[in-house]
Amino acid sequence: MDSKFQVSLEKAALQHHLSREEIILLLRAQPGKEQNELFAMADRIRERYQGDEVHLRGIIEFSSYCRNDCHYCGLRCSNNNINRYRFSVEQLVNASCQAVELGYNTIVLQSGEDPWYDADSLSRLITEIKKKKNVAITLGIGERSKEEYRQLHQAGADRFLLKHETTDAELFNKLRPGTSSDKRMQCLRWLREIGYQVGSGNMVGLPGQTLESLADDILFLKELDVEMAGIGPFIPHSQTPLADVPNGDLQLTLNTLAVARLLLPYCHLPATTATGTLHPEGRQMALNCGANVIMPNVTPYDYRQLYQIYPNKAGSTDDPKQSLKKIVSIINQVGRKVSEGRGDTPKPSFQIKSQNSVFLNDKHSN
Numbered sequence: 001m002d003s004k005f006q007v008s009l010e011k012a013a014l015q016h017h018l019s020r021e022e023i024i025l026l027l028r029a030q031p032g033k034e035q036n037e038l039f040a041m042a043d044r045i046r047e048r049y050q051g052d053e054v055h056l057r058g059i060i061e062f063s064s065y066c067r068n069d070c071h072y073c074g075l076r077c078s079n080n081n082i083n084r085y086r087f088s089v090e091q092l093v094n095a096s097c098q099a100v101e102l103g104y105n106t107i108v109l110q111s112g113e114d115p116w117y118d119a120d121s122l123s124r125l126i127t128e129i130k131k132k133k134n135v136a137i138t139l140g141i142g143e144r145s146k147e148e149y150r151q152l153h154q155a156g157a158d159r160f161l162l163k164h165e166t167t168d169a170e171l172f173n174k175l176r177p178g179t180s181s182d183k184r185m186q187c188l189r190w191l192r193e194i195g196y197q198v199g200s201g202n203m204v205g206l207p208g209q210t211l212e213s214l215a216d217d218i219l220f221l222k223e224l225d226v227e228m229a230g231i232g233p234f235i236p237h238s239q240t241p242l243a244d245v246p247n248g249d250l251q252l253t254l255n256t257l258a259v260a261r262l263l264l265p266y267c268h269l270p271a272t273t274a275t276g277t278l279h280p281e282g283r284q285m286a287l288n289c290g291a292n293v294i295m296p297n298v299t300p301y302d303y304r305q306l307y308q309i310y311p312n313k314a315g316s317t318d319d320p321k322q323s324l325k326k327i328v329s330i331i332n333q334v335g336r337k338v339s340e341g342r343g344d345t346p347k348p349s350f351q352i353k354s355q356n357s358v359f360l361n362d363k364h365s366n
């Protein structure tokens with residue numbers, strides 16, 4: 001094995017810090033000795049900092065309406081070939097109660113960017129759910145104003161998932177017409193300032209994405225000091241402009257996850273559904289190279305096939321009970337156990353660490 005590779009790997013494990021060049025070296029890990037060592041090291045760091053428990057986050061996809069037109073996503077607003085649905089507040093409370101009854105300690109409320117739900121109705125919903133049980137509530141509803149983010153946090157939302165998707169601003173702006181990388185970064189800063197536990201993350205295998213930009217993704221996640229980072233492969237959807245682009249590479253996705261674990265030892269890293277969609281054992285592989293979270297689908301059966309961000313999503317033909325059973329069996333297969341807690345990550349209040357930060361300097365005063 002290349003001695004530079006070995007040196008970088010050991011440095012990552014000891015210092016949890018690498019230069020962009022060193023990250024790229026690890027991202028290039030080849031199947032065989034290099035990857036085995038990288039994955040074993042990431043697994044060791046996961047065990048040391050996170051233990052053997054795997055946190056479950058029950059995800060409810062409550063609206064497939066989206067005002068955005070992302071080139072990679074089947075829910076893009078110009079896709080007229082899908083049946084869209086939107087839960088009433090009552091349906092959403094019922095689905096959340098089912099998740100609570102199944103034992104979930106975190107509920108993730110996920111949707112396209114759908115302004116139909118205003119901050120008042122979402123706040124009422126959060127209050128209703130919290131009355132039943134003190135579950136952690138994560139929102140994944142896209143970009144909103146700072147005031148709305150604040151209102152939802154005050155209503156009881158604990159966490160917010162907003163993937164940065166890619167740190168390559170040009171690529172971001174091209175693939176997400178009408179939105180901008182700058183605005184995304186601003187939303188992430190707002191979420192931090194307000195006091196959410198913040199989740200972000202990126203796709204692997206977007207057309208035009210380079211190893212340099214993947215390294216920047218990891219450096220960005222580190223700089224933002226995220227509590228969770230979702231790293232998953234791009235999977236083409238036939239009704240999008242990226243229909244003919246190949247899948248993100250499984251090995252590169254796992255390398256990215258493993259390097260993220262080395263550099264972000266305290267961060268929750270899910271074995272993503274996209275990784276499980278790309279390969280039947282994808283989530284087991286992810287759990288063995290750094291992941292410590294799985295997000296089972298709790299969307300009622302009748303709706304989950306309609307939430308097609310990408311095709312053949314793992315678990316899309318199961319109901320909430322079956323999904324849970326399958327995920328528990330995946331966790332047991334790799335010799336780990338399901339966490340019984342909420343899996344919070346207490347953090348000191350956010351500080352921008354470097355005034356010369358590439359990503360987080362506030363170009364927009366608010």
Ligand code: 5AD
Pocket residue numbers: 072073074163165202203232233234235236237274309310
């Ligand atoms: N393949 C993989 N992941 C995708 N997402 C959207 N479209 C795709 C795709 N084609 C991810 C994005 C988004 C999340 C909801 O789903 O990262 O943030």
Ligand code: SF4
Pocket residue numbers: 066067068069070073074075076077111112113142309
């Ligand atoms: Fe909408 Fe999100 Fe899909 Fe973009 S990725 S079209 S914002 S659901």
